[in-house]
Amino acid sequence: MAERSLRDIQEALQRHLTNGDEQVRELIVGTPRFPIETRLGIYSDAYRLRLIEALSDAYPAVHTLLGDEGFAALGAAYLEAHPSSYRSIRWFGDQLAHFLAERPPWRDTPLLAEMADFEWALRGAFDAPDARPLERETLRRIPPERWAGLRLRFAPSLQALRHHHWNTVALWRAIEAESDPIPPQALPEVETWAIWRSADQRTRYRSLPVDEAWALGQMREGVDFSSVCAGLVEWIDEAHIPARAAGFLHQWLEDELIADIDSVA
Amino acid sequence: MSRYPSLGYGLGLRKEHYHEILDTDPAIDWFEILSENYLVPGGKPRYFLARIAERYPLVMHGVSLSIGSTDPLDQDYLKQLKALADEIEPRWISDHLCWTGINGLNLHDLLPLPYTEEAIAHVVERVMRVQDYLGRRILLENVSSYISYADSQLTEWEFLNAISERADCLILLDINNIHVSALNHDFDPRAYLEGIAGERVQQFHLAGHSDFGDYAIDTHDAGIIPSVWSLYEQAVERYGNVSTMIERDDNIPPLADLLAELEQARRIAGDRIHPEAANG
Numbered sequence A: 001m002a003e004r005s006l007r008d009i010q011e012a013l014q015r016h017l018t019n020g021d022e023q024v025r026e027l028i029v030g031t032p033r034f035p036i037e038t039r040l041g042i043y044s045d046a047y048r049l050r051l052i053e054a055l056s057d058a059y060p061a062v063h064t065l066l067g068d069e070g071f072a073a074l075g076a077a078y079l080e081a082h083p084s085s086y087r088s089i090r091w092f093g094d095q096l097a098h099f100l101a102e103r104p105p106w107r108d109t110p111l112l113a114e115m116a117d118f119e120w121a122l123r124g125a126f127d128a129p130d131a132r133p134l135e136r137e138t139l140r141r142i143p144p145e146r147w148a149g150l151r152l153r154f155a156p157s158l159q160a161l162r163h164h165h166w167n168t169v170a171l172w173r174a175i176e177a178e179s180d181p182i183p184p185q186a187l188p189e190v191e192t193w194a195i196w197r198s199a200d201q202r203t204r205y206r207s208l209p210v211d212e213a214w215a216l217g218q219m220r221e222g223v224d225f226s227s228v229c230a231g232l233v234e235w236i237d238e239a240h241i242p243a244r245a246a247g248f249l250h251q252w253l254e255d256e257l258i259a260d261i262d263s264v265a
Numbered sequence B: 001m002s003r004y005p006s007l008g009y010g011l012g013l014r015k016e017h018y019h020e021i022l023d024t025d026p027a028i029d030w031f032e033i034l035s036e037n038y039l040v041p042g043g044k045p046r047y048f049l050a051r052i053a054e055r056y057p058l059v060m061h062g063v064s065l066s067i068g069s070t071d072p073l074d075q076d077y078l079k080q081l082k083a084l085a086d087e088i089e090p091r092w093i094s095d096h097l098c099w100t101g102i103n104g105l106n107l108h109d110l111l112p113l114p115y116t117e118e119a120i121a122h123v124v125e126r127v128m129r130v131q132d133y134l135g136r137r138i139l140l141e142n143v144s145s146y147i148s149y150a151d152s153q154l155t156e157w158e159f160l161n162a163i164s165e166r167a168d169c170l171i172l173l174d175i176n177n178i179h180v181s182a183l184n185h186d187f188d189p190r191a192y193l194e195g196i197a198g199e200r201v202q203q204f205h206l207a208g209h210s211d212f213g214d215y216a217i218d219t220h221d222a223g224i225i226p227s228v229w230s231l232y233e234q235a236v237e238r239y240g241n242v243s244t245m246i247e248r249d250d251n252i253p254p255l256a257d258l259l260a261e262l263e264q265a266r267r268i269a270g271d272r273i274h275p276e277a278a279n280g
């Protein structure tokens, strides 16, 4: 028999585990008591189970919505399409929301992709970099004439704002609380959610009124305070804008969403 | 060639026990952490780790080094590992004598290597580069395995010995894995213990597994069985003061249950295993 390199052996076993290629059988030895199929089966089963379990850890609500069998089918299809290239299994599920949105039959239930996306954002907030929240006093010390140029830096745990078309968060809460299941429902209007982690290490989420969602999105992108105030005219009377904008800042401080003042130039 | 000072009796640190450890200061000599769980930017895992590191000696145990893979070493992973080590100052760093994937994939399993000269040379060269980069000697652990390669020319212990000798690295002996592999590959676990060079053994793992009669699967999800305890007793006879810890990866019981298992280890090994003063 031709000599096989270490590389050849690893290629053969990996092909077996990822797509069932059988060539590896020639490279290993079994015994009557413990035959080759059983030996290889242990590795194949462990591979699938371990990765599907990791997916379930990241997406418990998607798992509940699909049930054990449905989730196992999703996990197997996802694993085939997106085998892990990460050192830490924590990142393995990073494409699941996208996968659910594109792949039949799951794409026909758009709530699933929205739920996966929400759960992934919760995870992202959970172990994002730490940051000390900005103190109210620091903001208060800014002289009035410099407020116009204020730019903020937000907590690194603040995820990109999520726009929901379904009662995803209500469903998630019911699943989390193990209370009676509630029916999925399309929302009358799109809801925007902020997801972040506060200094006490709690993962938090809140839905935002449309003007606040816009303002937060703008300031997160580095737009200055006066430009944001000017833009609020789309929703609010000019006379009420200063109070409304100050209210946003107050709320963001309370929420521990602001990490620092970027500049007041 | 010398070992690191022994740490005595330890446990694997698991998130289920964070609060209890900080609230009750259990009498555990040291903790082993799973490195990958803490290679995240921040949040709860890092928060608890920092607090536990203030009170207990730690060692770092990884699953992603893939020392036997024919892919290039993952420099980014090594960099993260080193940054974590700089932060928590572990007493040592370990991973497994195995490979976990090629062509950029990670199968997240500890796959066995063929016991050949080619594999020895390949692993030795990589261990030396890793040790160079981390600025310390690492430990390699024997894995449980279910397949043997037709090309293997050596026993598993000859393979492990040769690598640790030539790369000048240390050994983490998982007593449960020896038991499981012995069953699966029909060798005598005592021959394994006899065959391993004692002066390189730095740490023991103890764990449970699932026995299916004709073979066994290492699940690390149950209590330690009597034959693993007796193998442990022989290992202590042979190797002396080797840091011992219980590794439970799944089906995590209350801390009290693991402390009871650790008591069992103490009953067997007694004072033969104890923390040594640093540089002592």
Ligand SMILES: [Fe+2]
Residues within 6 Å of the ligand: B141, B174, B205, B247
């Ligand atoms: Fe182990």
